Amino acid sequence: MSVTINYNKRPLKKNLSSPILFCDEKFNISSLKKHVIASEYSFITDLIKSKDTKKNILSFDINSKKKIILISFKKNTKKSDAENLGAKFYDLFKDSKQSEYYLNSDSVSFQLKNFIGYFLHGLKLKSYVFDKYKTKKDKKNLSISVIGKNKPKIIEQIKFKAVEEGTYYTRDLVSEPGNVLHPDEYARRLINLKKYGLKINVLDEKKLKKLGMNTLLGVGQGSIRGSYLVTIEWNGINKKSKPLAFVGKGVCFDTGGISLKPAKFMEDMTYDMAGSAVVVGLMKSLALRKAKINAVGVVGLVENMPGGNAQRPGDIVKSYSGKTVEILNTDAEGRLVLADALTYTEEKFKPKFIVDLATLTGAIIVSLGSEYAGLFSNDDKLSKQLIDAGEQVEEKVWRMPLNKNFDKLIDSKNADMQNINYVGGAGSTTAAQFLQRFILNKTPWAHLDIAGMAFSKYGGALNSGGATGYGVRLLNKLIEDNYE
Numbered sequence: 001m002s003v004t005i006n007y008n009k010r011p012l013k014k015n016l017s018s019p020i021l022f023c024d025e026k027f028n029i030s031s032l033k034k035h036v037i038a039s040e041y042s043f044i045t046d047l048i049k050s051k052d053t054k055k056n057i058l059s060f061d062i063n064s065k066k067k068i069i070l071i072s073f074k075k076n077t078k079k080s081d082a083e084n085l086g087a088k089f090y091d092l093f094k095d096s097k098q099s100e101y102y103l104n105s106d107s108v109s110f111q112l113k114n115f116i117g118y119f120l121h122g123l124k125l126k127s128y129v130f131d132k133y134k135t136k137k138d139k140k141n142l143s144i145s146v147i148g149k150n151k152p153k154i155i156e157q158i159k160f161k162a163v164e165e166g167t168y169y170t171r172d173l174v175s176e177p178g179n180v181l182h183p184d185e186y187a188r189r190l191i192n193l194k195k196y197g198l199k200i201n202v203l204d205e206k207k208l209k210k211l212g213m214n215t216l217l218g219v220g221q222g223s224i225r226g227s228y229l230v231t232i233e234w235n236g237i238n239k240k241s242k243p244l245a246f247v248g249k250g251v252c253f254d255t256g257g258i259s260l261k262p263a264k265f266m267e268d269m270t271y272d273m274a275g276s277a278v279v280v281g282l283m284k285s286l287a288l289r290k291a292k293i294n295a296v297g298v299v300g301l302v303e304n305m306p307g308g309n310a311q312r313p314g315d316i317v318k319s320y321s322g323k324t325v326e327i328l329n330t331d332a333e334g335r336l337v338l339a340d341a342l343t344y345t346e347e348k349f350k351p352k353f354i355v356d357l358a359t360l361t362g363a364i365i366v367s368l369g370s371e372y373a374g375l376f377s378n379d380d381k382l383s384k385q386l387i388d389a390g391e392q393v394e395e396k397v398w399r400m401p402l403n404k405n406f407d408k409l410i411d412s413k414n415a416d417m418q419n420i421n422y423v424g425g426a427g428s429t430t431a432a433q434f435l436q437r438f439i440l441n442k443t444p445w446a447h448l449d450i451a452g453m454a455f456s457k458y459g460g461a462l463n464s465g466g467a468t469g470y471g472v473r474l475l476n477k478l479i480e481d482n483y484e
Helices: 031-037 038-048 077-093 114-126 154-175 184-197 204-209 213-220 266-288 334-349 364-366 380-393 403-409 427-436 474-480
Strands: 002-007 021-023 057-063 064-072 100-104 139-149 199-203 229-233 244-254 294-304 316-318 324-326 353-358 375-376 398-401 447-449
Touching: 002 114, 021 031, 031 038, 031 064, 038 057, 064 077, 077 114, 077 139, 077 364, 077 380, 114 139, 114 154, 154 266, 154 474, 184 229, 184 244, 184 294, 184 364, 199 204, 199 324, 204 229, 213 294, 213 316, 213 334, 213 447, 229 266, 229 334, 244 266, 244 334, 266 294, 266 353, 266 474, 294 334, 294 364, 334 427, 353 380, 364 375, 364 427, 375 380, 375 427, 380 398, 380 447, 380 474, 427 447
Parallel strands: 002 139, 021 064, 021 100, 100 139, 244 294, 244 353, 353 447, 375 398
Antiparallel strands: 057 064, 199 229, 229 294, 316 324, 375 447
């Protein structure tokens, strides 16, 4: 079901059809007398006594064509609580025969700034569906007209919509099947982002070979599709300040290569490009809301296939940094893509910091499940900023250890390093230690392992299952609170 939000200038009336009204957590509705007809107020007052007021949302059928919705909130309601209320509203009323509601913003009687905006933001995020390949689509539309004086300001509406559009775009990319969104098609789609004011540069295989990006190229050499590194630049301020850099793993489909994955659940490997999709969605959001920062997104796009020219276990390749890597397992491919992308980003753009995102290890799911992304970083300040931003938007991160003692687990007898730890244990940490070796100039850096967060079979607070878009709101909040 699609959702339409209208910011209505019509005057408040007591007889509006199907109003949405807000009250305190005890469902004390005395403050709502001025917003409803007297007979309806008496009717609701009597019915509340028989309702389960532990629920946040109560619905009253006034007649066959009219409902009154009461939504309760606590005095200490946070932004994320407001978003979750909006998502809950969508879940409760998406299948209702009633399709049009009037949200009375003047019924909100407490001081959380932009409560209505966050409520609608949560509703919109929850309403996302990927039905592109369904022959029968749900054509129903839920329409909400926002009336009253407590509407979000125009600039806030733009910000909310920009983040929604960026999150949707990330979800769209992650939801696409591998036969559609292969690296060639992905690179083409990124070129189309120029219309938003983003500067796009696509490095194809010929250019990558010339640059010596052999760890990235090695991953994709078994596929008939091309391999690419794409840079996406947003210049939101005139002064030549260092950009904020975001790097994403874009393995469009991961079979594991010669080190082939088991067949069961391999279909989920279409979302092994989720890190890159987050970077792309974020960059689109920044452009749409005209963010007052300079930022660059860098994504490595490959397909990991067991073809006749595929990389073999035991191969040794030389990275863009000049360091050599022994490939012991071709299914530890994401770190190889990121290795070249990280060094290139640091050298070319000289950013204030680098945050990379990747569905990198199954081990992080063992550690943190689907509640937190794993955070690994060489910088305490950046780590705290990410943790704080994650708490605010409920896209949480948990800091994991990095330590030079882990390095011996990825040291190779035949090259500078090997791409997996054969001793066992600390799988996510040794992957992060590997990546850290490609940050050459002590740039503040954070690695987010989002393997447990990018895709949900069961849905979450603000998504209905499938691609979550995790990371777009987190990084947007990081930027908004600390760098704009």
